[in-house]
Amino acid sequence: MLFPVTAALFAVPFMIVQYRRHGYIHKVRAIVLYLLLLYLMNAFFLILLPLPKSIHNEPPQAGSYFQLVPFRFVSDILRETAVKADAPSTYWHLLKERAVWQVAFNVVLTVPFGMFLRYYFRANWLRCLLLSLGLSLLFETTQVTGIFGIYDYPYRLFDVDDLLTNTAGGMVGFLVAEWVASHLPRIDKLDENVDLTQQRVSYTRRGLAFLIDWIVMAPAMGILRVFDVPYPYVAAVLIYFVGLPFFTNGRTIGKWAVRIRLKGRGERIRLDELLIRYGLLYLVVFGLNLLDAAYLANHGSKIVAALGALALLVMDAAFGLHLISRMITRKRQLFYEERSGTGHVIA
Template sequence: METYIFPIKIALITFPILAMFITVPFSLYQYVKYGYINKFRTLILYSFLLYLLCAYYLVILPLPATTDVRSLQAEGTQHAQLIPFNFIIDLLKETNVIFFKPSTYINILKERAFLQAAFNGILLMPMGIYLRYYFKKDLKKTLLITFLVSLFFELTQLTGLYGIYNAPYRIFDLDDLILNTFGGFLGYLIAPLFTYYIPRSNTLDNNVDLPSLKVGYIRRFFAFYTDWFILGLIPFIDSNLFMESLTVFTYFILLVYLTNGKTIGKFLCRIRIQGKDERLSFKEVFIRYGILYYGVFGVNKILFTAIDLNKIEYANYVIVIMLIAIVIDLLIFVHFVLSVIKKDNMLFYEKFSNTKNIIS
């Protein structure tokens, strides 16, 4: 049992790390396709990711202690089993079950050959459920996808984890392909039993009124992160204050005005800036992003640049500048926290400019 528990433990440990890396692209995809993030859909997809991770680790773990696997194997070690349904022969050879004595049938649950066959049958059963319920695949596509995933697992073993090891440390077994695919078939058949009491995947977005939804801070952060990731690709933007100021003006003021409220990040997150009227005025955009980038961020940059320039000659001035920066940032942070607590989606620079984020 520990053989199966150990890979699942490793999957549970590494899943949060993997989830962290995919959260931004996953969220952007959800915003682009659906216009919002459905919590139930997120739960389904992340559970599917965790399942795939567990299945993969069950196939490759535990890893050998050395990459020189060949030296640990006897001459003529078999790396592939290509006889179909060979597991039945193994089961008949090893079983202690007496077919005319039903009281012995329980013994089969403790036998290696049966447990191994049962594990391979169960391994991809959840995939059949996911493919039918969420991804809306028919039986033929479910069988094909399950077979290909099983083939990927077997090739992973046959290649010694893609060449990391100099010989396979687990056998390529044709029966595994058969049993894994059969497990996907069973999963497809029993999917309605598991999904009867949960919403159908094609109805998750019914009765969702996108214009009435508020633009949350997480969504705004993704747009903000995307925009600054793009600007970060511009060479030497941080080394020249004038260049950075010009870039901010072009991207966050001029572009937003010309596109009526959109940057690339906002476009991907399906949000835009709205003013008093349907058409944004240049004044509204300039006040909004002038306060944010030339005011808040600009003051911080100037203050910390002054600290770097005068950190030796004018120690007293440096302390004063640091205190000013800390007070300004602390006030902004408190304002942000209070806005989150009160569920007020308009920050101070939005209130001054009479602008807000809406779903586009």
């Protein structure tokens, strides 16, 4: 249930990193990284749950919070098992022993981690060994600290055997990944035949750049208001969306983050192209909405308010339908792009 929320929060940084590093998003990378996220969430829930009923829990019954004797599980198995060394017919009883299943599941727990390390991150055996040990150490530390102090006492013990079996599981995954990788596309070869000049700039990518730009713009307008700059919205639009792209040849902070830029009719984008593009979008479409809101805040005429709201409703509905039509048809240029002769390209 938590995965969709976490995946949504992960989406923005994931897209920014993919756009910056590769210039586009490949579906294989996306699937593998989201599977890694899902795996790590499941692994942590498996070692953390069930939680104590209260954060004011009782201390463990054992005298110590640590089990530091390596291979203690071997003596546990020998003590609990009904297997007799001289009677092979009793060996199947091992499958019924709790200690055996605990070891087996501790190994299986980190097998996917080793597979991800080798297949996606191209880790060598030593790095896989150290990272698997580090992941297991994180598991054990989380448990023995009561989830880093959330609970009064640890509700599970730190067990060195868990470190050994988890690390072994990571190395098993490292070995298995060689066979798995032979049936999957090679991560280091995904971009070999990709021509970024032929890649279309999606509306998702443009929307992410828009989001970043307005996160930057909002405090900028606040600063202009503090210094009593006349018409702070207009000033911010002209500085950020016209002046900045003019000097950077089509880039804003948001466009830089997702590796796109504006291109006009020539090699360098012109000032008049930027004025037409963003004048129509931010000063006309967005600006009229803000102007109407400001007018209604200072005037109480119901007739004017009704007429203004109706006019804006028509304009916004027309713009919304225009945007949807461009998203679902081959003709993808929006009206302000057609008028200004500008468009997005991958930088």
